[in-house]
Amino acid sequence: MKPVFSGFQTFLKQVPSPIYLALAVVIFSAANPVTSRIIELGKTYEINGRNPISFCNVLFVGNLCALGLMILIFYPDWQFHKLRKLTRKDWLLLTITAVFSRAIAPGLMFSALEKTNVTNVVLIGRLEPVFTLILSILLLKVSVNWLSMVATLISFVGVAVTVFWGVADPLDTLVNFDFGLGESFVAIAAFISAITTILSKQQLQSIPVGIFTVYRSLLGTFVFFWIAVILYGFDHFMDVSSPILWQWMLIYGAIIVVVGQVAWLAGLKNASFIQINLASLVTPILAIIFAYLILLETPTNAQYLGGILLLLGAILSFIDNLKTAKNKQASKLLNSREVIDTNVGFRGV
Numbered sequence: 001m002k003p004v005f006s007g008f009q010t011f012l013k014q015v016p017s018p019i020y021l022a023l024a025v026v027i028f029s030a031a032n033p034v035t036s037r038i039i040e041l042g043k044t045y046e047i048n049g050r051n052p053i054s055f056c057n058v059l060f061v062g063n064l065c066a067l068g069l070m071i072l073i074f075y076p077d078w079q080f081h082k083l084r085k086l087t088r089k090d091w092l093l094l095t096i097t098a099v100f101s102r103a104i105a106p107g108l109m110f111s112a113l114e115k116t117n118v119t120n121v122v123l124i125g126r127l128e129p130v131f132t133l134i135l136s137i138l139l140l141k142v143s144v145n146w147l148s149m150v151a152t153l154i155s156f157v158g159v160a161v162t163v164f165w166g167v168a169d170p171l172d173t174l175v176n177f178d179f180g181l182g183e184s185f186v187a188i189a190a191f192i193s194a195i196t197t198i199l200s201k202q203q204l205q206s207i208p209v210g211i212f213t214v215y216r217s218l219l220g221t222f223v224f225f226w227i228a229v230i231l232y233g234f235d236h237f238m239d240v241s242s243p244i245l246w247q248w249m250l251i252y253g254a255i256i257v258v259v260g261q262v263a264w265l266a267g268l269k270n271a272s273f274i275q276i277n278l279a280s281l282v283t284p285i286l287a288i289i290f291a292y293l294i295l296l297e298t299p300t301n302a303q304y305l306g307g308i309l310l311l312l313g314a315i316l317s318f319i320d321n322l323k324t325a326k327n328k329q330a331s332k333l334l335n336s337r338e339v340i341d342t343n344v345g346f347r348g349v
Contacts, residue, residue, distance in 0.1 A: 007324050021264070029289075030294070032261065036113060037295060038053055038117055039055065048238055053248060056228050056232075057239060058249065060225055061249040063102070066253035077211050078211065081099075090206065090207075093203055094212065098218075100195065105189045107228075108188055110187050112182040112189070119291050120303070121182070122305050126158070127282055130155065130278055146266070148274055148277060152309075153313075157309055160295060204265060205269070213265060217257075273326065285307065285311050
């Protein structure tokens with residue numbers, strides 16, 4: 001089993017970060033529409049008027065299924081000598097990241113899906129790259145060029161248009177403040193996700209992906225369960241043993257949670273903040289498309305305009321990413337030439 005795992009790990013390390021991010025973007029873009037669709041299907045299997053595939057059951061059982069698969073994949077990382085390398089600070093930050101990224105933020109997003117449509121959740125959720133950029137500049141002193149800032153600003157305007165523009169008539173009043181509880185949940189979740197993205201990127205430099213992923217899912221699932229029990233009682237999970245729920249969650253957990261998380265974290269480890277920002281900006285465009293294809297949600301006028309602005313921001317971010325990659329390549333080429341010149345000069349002395 002170890003040679004297989006070792007070969008799998010070697011293969012994972014050879015895949016470029018942008019490929020991982022692209023795979024994660026596609027999966028995460030489809031996540032909310034797929035979740036809503038599965039919950040709709042659960043209504044045909046009601047138990048005494050209760051939908052066994054509720055939002056809480058999806059999050060809890062889906063994470064349990066994903067956790068089991070993660071343990072099978074990453075158990076070699078959980079060897080005592082590897083765990084001992086982690087400091088108290090590593091465990092503390094890992095615990096904070098786990099609670100916020102795998103319990104609180106998903107809980108807020110799932111609650112938002114109960115109160116507003118998927119397209120609104122997707123678009124308002126794009127506050128995350130704005131928060132990430134601001135926090136990266138303030139906390140990590142990351143240098144950001146003007147094109148990246150313009151792309152993020154345009155995306156922010158796209159979100160603002162979606163939230164505040166009256167959707168009935170685009171020629172009517174520009175501001176129709178319709179920011180409900182669901183939208184508030186999404187905004188808070190976006191801020192939490194931005195913080196955990198920065199923390200995760202830092203932690204992955206010293207913590208193996210296997211330890212990071214399994215611990216985060218284990219603790220996040222545990223905390224979410226007890227938060228739900230405290231708020232709603234044990235009866236909230238009375239249908240958790242439903243066969244139809246587990247059938248869907250085995251597929252959901254494997255693809256949406258495991259593949260999505262592993263791809264995102266593997267890409268996050270070596271990706272630049274420009275690449276991460278680009279991935280975050282592309283996600284809502286695909287998510288709106290998936291919402292239309294899976295749920296037949298037709299975007300409103302405000303959502304169309306917000307989506308166009310987000311697309312423009314994504315295009316500018318892509319151009320910025322290409323320019324950065326070219327500059328890095330040119331810099332490496334220049335450095336290699338200088339080394340060659342130095343060696344030739346040394347031999348000639």
